[in-house]
Amino acid sequence: MRVVWNDALVLCKQSEKKPKSAELQKIVITQAKQTEERAWLSEVSAIALQQSVADLETAFKNFFDSCKGKIKGRKVGYPKFKKRTNNQSARLTRGGFSIKGNGVYLAKIGIFKPIWSRKLPSEPSSVTVIKDCANRYFFSFVVEINPDLVDAKSHSIGIDLGIKTFAVMSDGTLAQSPNYKKLDRKIRRLQRKLARQTKDSKRRNKTRNKDCQTA
Structure with a gap:
């Protein structure tokens, strides 16, 4: 969650040595719930709050690894504060959500009936709830599939990109360039x-x- 992420990031910036994840959770979640300003955190799933701190921990790890040259490619920047008007997201692991028929149950919130883009190939291990800048909500699931069941050859296709015609597939299919x-x-x-x-x-x-x- 944005508020927990930002509160934890403030503590990291103010500390000479970055606090450990467990210490951050204790301050910005457990102790924060006892204050009048953050009492509403008790109404939110603890899994989502804890995951927000864990995601910040991952962001710091990627930043430090990038500084040490352990990550190839473009340098990873220092974690930034999340704005209310930007895209928002909350990630829930098992225990914080479940699939119930065609609905998705989120802990302490209830059941949502999304418009499914496809059928899930297996039981999801986590879900990320995303709110974009237009106040639209999306579910993104992490699932596991058996690579032995995927026939790579039957799905292979050659693509030739062009200007007048956006793409020409090896099977003869044409994709026209969109007019914007x-x-x-x-x-x-x-x-x-x-x-x-x-x-x-x-x-x-x-x-x-x-x-x-x-x-």
């Missing part, structure tokens, strides 16, 4: 409107949501 002119004009119009509106106003937030949905 109309969409680009709409985005430009919304961004001009956004720039004229008062920051943090209801009208500006409404326009920002439309801009996110368009993009």
Whole structure:
């Protein structure tokens, strides 16, 4: 969760030596629940709160490993604070969620009826609940599959990328290049409107949501 992540990050910035994950959880979750400002954390699944601190721990590990050259490629930056207007996410492991028929049960929240994009191939080990900048919610599941059951040869296909035709597949299928002119004009119009509106106003937030949905 954004609040727990940010509270833990503040402590890390203020400390000479980064506190361990268990110490951070004790301060920003257990002790924070006893305060008036963070009492509402008791209404949230403990698994989601603990996972937020664990994700911050992973972010720091990746940052330190990148500084030491243990991670190849682009340098991993120092963990940043999460903003309310940015994409939000909460990850739940087993015990914090379950699949019930066509619904998804989230601990301390209830059952949701999502529009499934595909059938899950196996029982998920975790789920990430994502809220984008347009206030839309998505479920992303982690599942395990048996690689021996996947026939790589039957799914192989050659792709030739072009300009006039976006892609030509080896089986003869053509993928035409999309035309973004109309969409680009709409985005430009919304961004001009956004720039004229008062920051943090209801009208500006409404326009920002439309801009996110368009993009």
